[in-house]
Amino acid sequence: MPVTAFHRLVCPLDGQPLTRQNTAWQCPQGHSFDIARQGYVHLLPVQKKRSKDPGDSKAMVAARQRFLNAGYYRSIADALNKAVMPGLPTDAACLDAGCGEGYYLRQLGHAVPEGIEMQVLGLDVSKWAALSAAKQDPAPAWVVGTNAHIPVPDNSLDRVLCVFGFPVFDEFARVLKPGGRLIMVDPGSDHLRELRDIIYPSVTERPEGERVVPESFQEESRETVRETIVLEGGSNIADLLAMTPHLYRAPAEGLARAAELTRLQLTLDVRIQVLEVT
Ligand SMILES: C[S@@+](CC[C@H](N)C(=O)[O-])C[C@H]1O[C@@H](n2cnc3c(N)ncnc32)[C@H](O)[C@@H]1O
Numbered sequence: 001m002p003v004t005a006f007h008r009l010v011c012p013l014d015g016q017p018l019t020r021q022n023t024a025w026q027c028p029q030g031h032s033f034d035i036a037r038q039g040y041v042h043l044l045p046v047q048k049k050r051s052k053d054p055g056d057s058k059a060m061v062a063a064r065q066r067f068l069n070a071g072y073y074r075s076i077a078d079a080l081n082k083a084v085m086p087g088l089p090t091d092a093a094c095l096d097a098g099c100g101e102g103y104y105l106r107q108l109g110h111a112v113p114e115g116i117e118m119q120v121l122g123l124d125v126s127k128w129a130a131l132s133a134a135k136q137d138p139a140p141a142w143v144v145g146t147n148a149h150i151p152v153p154d155n156s157l158d159r160v161l162c163v164f165g166f167p168v169f170d171e172f173a174r175v176l177k178p179g180g181r182l183i184m185v186d187p188g189s190d191h192l193r194e195l196r197d198i199i200y201p202s203v204t205e206r207p208e209g210e211r212v213v214p215e216s217f218q219e220e221s222r223e224t225v226r227e228t229i230v231l232e233g234g235s236n237i238a239d240l241l242a243m244t245p246h247l248y249r250a251p252a253e254g255l256a257r258a259a260e261l262t263r264l265q266l267t268l269d270v271r272i273q274v275l276e277v278t
């Protein structure tokens with residue numbers, strides 16, 4: 001089996017290694033974290049929660065699950081998988097930091113070549129995301145936690161993925177092994193432009209500028225995924241809106257215009273940047 005769960009978790013309260021006992025993870029100090037029926041574990045201490053139900057809501061996660069499983073972002077997943085592979089050791093460990101409902105790790109699981117054993121961890125601050133991910137694929141480890149305090153030891157990962165996420169570069173550098181790589185996936189200036197043209201009165205140009213390379217990293221490569229997709233049916237368009245911040249940002253008139261659409265042609269414009277820890 002090429003994909004297995006990453007098991008080197010640490011206690012979010014004191015950083016001690018966690019050991020799995022039947023239905024809980026425990027640290028030597030006696031802190032215990034129950035494994036949910038669906039298979040994920042909650043490692044976000046109450047004092048590090050910034051709200052009662054942090055991260056994406058149940059409805060956003062459900063919309064993203066339907067939209068991604070329909071395959072609209074398949075080209076992004078394929079390009080991400082290609083970026084992950086070069087230089088991968090035969091016993092690799094990979095984290096998706098802000099994994100959502102797990103689409104990109106599921107796709108990665110299908111792409112791992114024979115001869116490579118990959119231990120995989122999906123981390124998200126939303127319990128709805130971890131729950132949905134665990135239900136869809138029991139092979140990876142799924143953890144509720146934050147990118148600000150990733151519950152794994154220093155130098156323990158070969159790859160960290162951050163897909164439309166919230167990077168914490170110091171923390172990514174801490175958890176990566178020497179020579180490990182961070183793969184960032186971010187929207188370019190034309191991403192979903194047609195949707196933005198419909199829902200906002202005027203779309204402000206977002207100049208691309210030079211992508212800054214964060215401290216402790218050097219750039220290995222960058223590429224652009226550019227493609228046109230067509231969404232058929234109001235429910236797919238509604239799902240896309242619900243999984244983006246636009247649903248909360250756009251004015252009511254804009255959302256009303258989007259609600260009337262039955263077909264939408266859209267540009268995907270996404271940057272994939274590979275950064276190696278120095
Ligand atoms: C735009 S979604 C992207 C999800 C997934 N990577 C995808 O592309 O399908 C951003 C995700 O980051 C999560 N998130 C927000 N703040 C986070 C944090 N501090 N640590 C980990 N995840 C976080 C949200 O709950 C949400 O699932």
Ligand SMILES: [Zn+2]
Binds near residue numbers: 013
């Ligand atoms: Zn502990």
